Amino acid sequence: MSYELIAALMFSTMLLMMITGQRVFGAVGFVAVVFAMLLWGEGGTDMGFSSIMKLMKWNALLTLPMFVFMGYVMSESRLASDLYRMFHVWFGPMPGGLAIGTILLMVLISAMNGLSVAGMAIGATIALPELVRRNYDKLMISGVIQAGSSLGILIPPSVVLVLFALIARQPVSQLWLAGIFPGLLMATLFIAYIAIRSWLNPALAPPISAEERATISRGEKFALLRAGLLPLLIFAAMMVPFVKGWTSLTESSVIGALTTVAAAMLKRRFTRQVFEVATRNTLAITTMFMLIIMAALSFGAVFDGLGAGRAIRGVFLEDLGLSRWEVLILMQLSFLVMGMFLDDTAMLVIVAPVYVMLAKELEFDLIWYGILYTITCQIAYLTPPFGYNLFLMRALAPPEFGLPVIYRSVIPFVLVMLLTLILLMIFPQIALWLPQTIYAR
Template sequence: MPYEMIATLMFATMMLMLLTGQRVFGAIGFVAVMAALLLWGDKGGYDIGFSAAMKLMKWYPLLTLPMFIFMGYVLSESRIADDLYKMFHVWMGGVRGGLAIGTIGLMVLISAMNGLSVAGMAIGSTIALPELLKRGYDKRMVTGVIQAGSSLGILVPPSVVLVLYAMIARQPVGQLWLAGVVPGLMMAAMFIAYIVIRCWKNPALGPVLSVEDRDIPRAEKLRLLRAGILPLVIFAVMMVPFVNGWTSLVESSAIGAGAAFFAAVLKGRMTKEVFENSVRNTLGITCMFMWIILAALAFGAVFDGLGAVKAIEGLFTDQLHLSPWTILILMQLSFILMGTFLDDTAMLVIVAPLYVPLVGELGFDLIWYGILYTITTQIAYMTPPFGYNLFLMRAMAPPEITLRDIYASITPFVLVMVLALVLVMVFPQIATWLPDYVYDK
């Protein structure tokens, strides 16, 4: 059987298993191991899964995964995120759309604390959304703000998705995180610019807080400012030594986890319940990602053995005569299509064994492509009819926000993100400048 046919059969089998409700790592790992046994038999087939497991256990940077997840859960469970929003509420309430702008700032900081978009969605919908609605903000605009802002969690470091991409693409996690900083901040700034323009043209969308709400003693404002800056201090304590080369990435992740723990202790919020919830959630998320990475490595090993990447590259470039940029754009469109029914990790592990080596063969930088993938995933999360974030928001939003409101709210933000994606594609330096600068230094 031709290698192209084998690769197609593997993908078809995997998608069929996913459609029947099987777990992502189970479907991918099963197809990988069965294909290895059928292709190479007892002599070589058994080694595929074992080698993938050994590679996973020996990958030292993977230790960052539980550290950063623990840091995020400690900051979330200890309600330090609540202090952040109170700070934005007090200091930004006197500006048109100020609370919506503050919500974007909250999402950026939550992203820097957790690295998962679900955390931003949960915090935004439970803390920010009720306040925004109570203050008379347009429900469609603020629903879009929270969905768009929460998507930054998979782009702004310490992004857990970029850790997964680094493992599969065999690229340095530190460079990928640094590559996500400027595009993430650029996208946040574009969201803020959109909010400012909309509220300037139509002040009813984001009214200024009343004088009574803003009449807060200066001492209380300064107290909230100090409380809100605490997560920034933790992030700086963690990242500055790493950027300056004083610590490794794993050491920095341990510093961040320790700093978050001691901050919660000093504020008197590290209770037994908070600690147990943080550890339990960290263990669950870490194990999930490790199983997915293990399955993806086994699947990729089968593809390497088949030489399927070279065959598909020849199909696109030699037979169909497609240019490298056309192939790249088609890849991104396929991510948006898959994002209507899969989450980011599932999308990555399903197509990474094919896409990532193909991108390298076409001559593109894999660090830059990691950021393209992440931004495209953010867009796919919010693309109707079945975007992942759309249904998360529907589950968390109050009854007065309908699914129609959620669909309508996200359209302008998706257009802003498409513009950001185009900018990063046309000007790769947006993503590559910071890692090049830091690592060259």
């Protein structure tokens, strides 16, 4: 049997198991170990164990529970509510101001948790009721919250970039630095779209009334700025020592978690319940990700042994005669199509090991490629019929936000994400300038 046929059989078996409802890590890990045994005999059984040992030696994985814990403490202690109040007061007087404030809120939340689900939960519980009360258009509300929450997987400390780094064997720190400018660029384009739409049609996103603005004193407005300084201080306390070389990545994540807890304690909101909920959820999410990474490493080891990267390269470049850039575009298009049916974790496990090898064979920068992959994951969160954020929005939003509204609301924001992806492919230095500059010192 040819290696190409073996690879196709592995993929089809894994997809069949997923369709029948098996867990992602179970399907991927089972296929990897079984095919390893069939190909290499009893020695193939060591692949699963060697993956576990490799996983235990990755110090960067210790950052995962720290950042997840930060996000849940932020959410459960209502620190995000203070932030939204600040944006409400400062941006509310302008058309679309609360929607712009929601995007800015998501940027700050993303800089402290690295998860899309945390941003979605905060946006749906804090921003959505206020936007509805202000008579914002339902399409605008739904699109802003879903698109804004997706920034959590691009702006550091992104958990998705940590997982990509482990599979692609790239430095997490460089991937985080590479994600800063693309994340801010995307947020800026979101804000520009909201501002232009609101200027053309103020009824979509009306400003707060003059009467309400009169009730907010200048002193209160400046006092609320302290709420905005808090996440910046947490982010600075975590990232500055790391960028300066004073602490390792793992030590910086611990500093971030401790600083978030200290902020919650300072507000007298770090209760036993907050600690228990944050700890339980952190344990559940961390365990799930570790199992998925272990399975993905086993799967990737089998593909390495088969020489799948070189075989796929030969098909694209020699058999089909495509250029390396045409192959890259096809890879991104395939990610976008798969994102309509799979979440980012499934895509990472199923395709990323193969595409990373292919990108390396084509001599593309893997740090830059990791940012391209992450943006396609963001788009996957928002594309029907099975976008992750679409169903989260439906579960968290009031009944009047039906699936037709939720599906239609994301279209302009997906187009903005595609524009960001294209700009990043044309101008790679948007992502690469910062890590290259810092690590050149």
